[in-house]
Amino acid sequence: MLKVENLQVYYGGIHALRGVNINVEQGQIVSIIGANGAGKSTFLNALSGIIRPKEGKISFKGKSLPQIPYKIVAAGISQVPEGRLVFANLTVKDNLMMGAYLRKDKHGIEKDLGKVFELFPRMAERVDQPAGTLSGGEQQMLAIGRGLMSNPDLILLDEPSLGLAPLLVKTIFEIIKDIKKLNKTILLVEQNAYKALSIADKAYVLEQGRIVKTGTGSELIKDPSIQEAYLGKTLKSYRSND
Amino acid sequence: MTAFMQQIINGLSIGSVYALMAVGYSLVYSIMNFSNFAHGGVIMMGAYIGFFLLTAFKLPFLIAFGLAGVGTGVLALVIERIAYSPLRKRNAPFLYFIISAMGASIFLENIVVATIGPTFKTYPRIFSPEPIAVGNLSIGRLDLIMCVISTISLAALIYVIEKTKVGTAIRATAYSVRASALMGVNTDQIIMIVFGLGGLLGGIAGVLFGMKYTVYPQIGFITMKSFIAAVFGGLGSLPGAVIGSILLGIIETLTSGYISSQYRDLIAFALLIFILIVRPIGLMGKTTEDKA
């Protein structure tokens, strides 16, 4: 469904992505794990057209992906950005409606709004509340709900568990599985490697702008070098949490 | 007491025109975080367009308003395309925008001096100078018209911003251009709409200003007082711009009435410096480090 070949991104002199190749199949959860500064957000922003890659080919549903953000949303890709970026000055309802900005099908919008409220009942209670007054966890839920409102085929999630309490992290990952059941394809970027690998159909490891490893989620969880580099501590702490 | 009330009414009337001008500064600032000093030039062009429509073409005054507004709306758009859009595409520093804005403003002023001339022009008398008596107070017909047209225009703007889909997108883009783009908003188009709206209201304000005083190429500089009002209220905030403008109008007329009209602008600009020192974000401004 999404095929990225040799993606190269520079920030001035900084070579942030050094030839990334990725393949996402319809209906999968694909995770990219990597440390701080590995280039995860850069990758998603290049897909969303926020950053223009210097080189590389991106094709989506068999066609070459446009390079302008709103055309990419129209093509069926939405992003839930790192740090949520909910519109603090808008109500919860208006935030969700901004997610549906390009849509004209009133019925479809109403239906998807219903689905979002099913996933996040708390959003239904807060429709008229300014998003800036929500808690961090609620803002993350709103950001995900907003990302779903464009009815995307592919949803890009940038560290959805960032800064959330363990219990909430668990909820968020449950919700990601629910989103998959809505017939969406998910590209998830995470530092929380254990969680991200355990729900992934396929996963990639990004290090300093390069993909250094790929495999199914369970393969990578068992991989000794991954365990050492990414799961060492997390594995234990999550076992005790689960 | 009557004299005081009279001053307040005059202040409200000129303040409402400042508000029409100030929202143009505020709208652009809210999204682009820079002060569009070319706005004064746009307002000045509005005053000239209105003047020629009324004198050379003898159009009815409401039509003159409408056409002047459309003309300046388009002008503001053209300025955005020529002076700012290329800078935006290159992510240029804010200083470049300010310099570009000043360039545009000087260009407009000089093109008027070169083609129309530097002299003052007086609008034809459209309303009887006979004021309307309300109790002890007398309200000038032009003052009343200024208030009514400004209020209607501002109400229309607030309706668009608060109640329509494109208005929601403008508010979203003001909060975060990137997040808004990720929602599928064509942010380039939103910026053009914002310039167009600011130019439209600025042109209407220019006609009112020209009617009240006179028309001359440096109007653009004088209307910079509405920028003070926008800073006073808090740049980027529409209610702030309106409240700041009304207060500035009242402060001005009180200064003219009780001190001397020669101190009017002095006090206005002193107020700007004072605000920037004690409360840089203004009465209701959005917090930001960069107040270029």
Ligand SMILES: Nc1ncnc2c1ncn2[C@@H]1O[C@H](COP(=O)(O)OP(=O)(O)OP(=O)(O)O)[C@@H](O)[C@H]1O
């Ligand atoms: N706007 C920018 N200008 C210059 N360098 C940048 C910019 N954004 C990111 N970088 C650099 O590019 C590299 C990749 O950054 P990126 O934000 O993609 O990392 P990340 O994997 O998302 O990290 P994190 O987990 O901390 O979010 C880093 O070295 C970063 O410093």
Ligand SMILES: [Mg+2]
């Ligand atoms: Mg990141």
